[in-house]
Amino acid sequence: MKVLMVDDEELTREGLRMSIPWESLGISQIFMAEDGEEGLRMALELKPDIILADVRMPRMDGITMAFEIRKTLRQCRFIFISGYCDKEYLKSAIQLSAVNYIEKPIEPSEVVDALKKSILQLEEEKRRQAMEEEYRAHFCGVLExxxxxxxxxxxxxxxxxxxxxxxxxxxxxxxxxxxxxxxxxxxxxxxxxxxxxxxxxxxxxxxxxxxxxxxxxxxxxxxxxxxxxxxxxxxxxxxxxxxxxxxxxxxxxxxxxxxxxxxxxxxxxxxxx
Incomplete structure (x- = not known):
């Protein structure tokens, strides 16, 4: 499973990279981007399963980036981080079906909980797709x-x-x-x-x-x-x-x-x- 962290603060990115037990969560690849534009480019190229993004960043904010990513990566899960309690951002996060909206200072346990929830949703989605394929195959001979x-x-x-x-x-x-x-x-x-x-x-x-x-x-x-x-x-x-x-x-x-x-x-x- 792949995670992309998008945050303009290097200390935040490195702090999360060091404090989260990625491997025990089943996350084998972690990528980092410094702003929304770089995050958008990397997301479309790498196709991460989960994106952990700051809301306010230079060049492109996290919400705008997420809406652009969602056009292509329909199943990607978003976890937003912000130092501001902004109701408009929260409304946008809801529209994107964000898994969580975490305020700074970040508690690693909150991030771990959000990652676990994201992973469960992704696993359920994979199961759903497998069920759909099996169901279609089951009735393949009687489609007419x-x-x-x-x-x-x-x-x-x-x-x-x-x-x-x-x-x-x-x-x-x-x-x-x-x-x-x-x-x-x-x-x-x-x-x-x-x-x-x-x-x-x-x-x-x-x-x-x-x-x-x-x-x-x-x-x-x-x-x-x-x-x-x-x-x-x-x-x-x-x-x-x-x-x-x-x-x-x-x-x-x-x-x-x-x-x-x-x-x-x-x-x-x-x-x-």
Missing amino acids: EIPEEDLVPVSWQSSMHMADKIEHYIQDNFQDINLSLTQLADHFDLTKQYMCWLFKKEKNETINQCIIRTRLKWAKEYMRRNPFVKIKNVAAKAGFADSSYFIKIYKKYEQMTPADYLRECNENSQERE
């Missing part, structure tokens, strides 16, 4: 059958976090008999195709399998605690619209019927008494 707007989601999000969110939503709403792929896709603003592919990739099971597994787990525990309950009531409480379907699915996954399990629970309860 899938509209372009449905092929790639409008916004790519962390796949692991999104899969976790989907799973948690299922755990919280499994008793809803209307829970479906369409409902989930609408709730998370994802295409069904992408959502199903992402979930299977991250969780090694389909969304429907997760819904069934969650419902059956709850049903089994509910019957264990209530051995005299009616099966149709268990099915309804577990989110199954049809008790016959519940019996069929339960037998498929548990290798016994709900009635057999209730009988077993009754026998165990009598033995304990």
